[in-house]
Amino acid sequence: MEVIRLNNVSLWRRTQEEFSYDLKTTILSFLDGRYRKPGRKQVLDRIDLVVSAGEKLGIIGSNGSGKSTLLKVICGILKPNTGEVRVQGDIAPLIELGAGFDSELSLVDNIVLYGVFLGFSRQQMRERSQEILRFADLESYADVPVKTLSSGMTARLGFAIATDVPPDILILDEVLSVGDERFKEKCRNRLGQFWQSHTTVLVVSHDLPFIEQSCERAVWLSGGRIVCSGPATEVVGLYLDSTRSGAANIG
Numbered sequence: 001m002e003v004i005r006l007n008n009v010s011l012w013r014r015t016q017e018e019f020s021y022d023l024k025t026t027i028l029s030f031l032d033g034r035y036r037k038p039g040r041k042q043v044l045d046r047i048d049l050v051v052s053a054g055e056k057l058g059i060i061g062s063n064g065s066g067k068s069t070l071l072k073v074i075c076g077i078l079k080p081n082t083g084e085v086r087v088q089g090d091i092a093p094l095i096e097l098g099a100g101f102d103s104e105l106s107l108v109d110n111i112v113l114y115g116v117f118l119g120f121s122r123q124q125m126r127e128r129s130q131e132i133l134r135f136a137d138l139e140s141y142a143d144v145p146v147k148t149l150s151s152g153m154t155a156r157l158g159f160a161i162a163t164d165v166p167p168d169i170l171i172l173d174e175v176l177s178v179g180d181e182r183f184k185e186k187c188r189n190r191l192g193q194f195w196q197s198h199t200t201v202l203v204v205s206h207d208l209p210f211i212e213q214s215c216e217r218a219v220w221l222s223g224g225r226i227v228c229s230g231p232a233t234e235v236v237g238l239y240l241d242s243t244r245s246g247a248a249n250i251g
């Protein structure tokens, strides 16, 4: 059964020049004769992708090739400019962990809010909060505002909430870099349980041996396009051949 389908998905993003675009800058650059039209970059280019239930899919490619953007489109964080994205089931997006927290609210209140955002009830989240804090090693911080946590602690809290209940679809973006060594080991153990289960997993990583060992299939992105998709060892092999010959660095 298919759980994710992307048909002809394309997405453009503004380039840096457009970020500094405002009226004053524009008038000054006109007067100086430096005005350039704000740019756009095609970040995803006509992506077709089908993922089956329970599949473990690795997404590889050089920096800037569009891997994280693809995950964000699948999670619904970004909307494609053209094409269609269909997803069946609950998604736990382990992307930009903690980005959705309200820094003024306590950890417990954030756990409840974040959980509700992921589709759980307030009651369920209140019951789970002690266990979530325990997993994140943050029990003594339960009632302080999130803004008092370090970035690693915030990411630990985000990971603990998002993985508290096994989701239908787990989306991981270089997530094994969360926290210190002790916490990384806990993450690996928890994720290992999902790998054994029927959870569908999409993982972006530059750790190619990890992709080969843990994914049946891999997709190689370059310049926002799928170069090839197939058994992980074959796709990783082709990608490595091309990096050796310099062809994969086109972004």
Ligand SMILES: Nc1ncnc2c1ncn2[C@@H]1O[C@H](COP(=O)(O)OP(=O)(O)OP(=O)(O)O)[C@@H](O)[C@H]1O
Pocket: 013, 014, 015, 041, 043, 061, 062, 063, 064, 065, 066, 067, 068, 069, 070
């Ligand atoms: N917020 C943003 N606004 C504009 N452009 C962006 C934004 N985020 C990413 N991009 C651009 O989109 C392209 C793809 O970025 P993306 O983060 O998806 O790449 P990636 O393959 O995940 O890279 P990496 O391996 O470095 O994490 C890059 O050219 C990047 O500059």
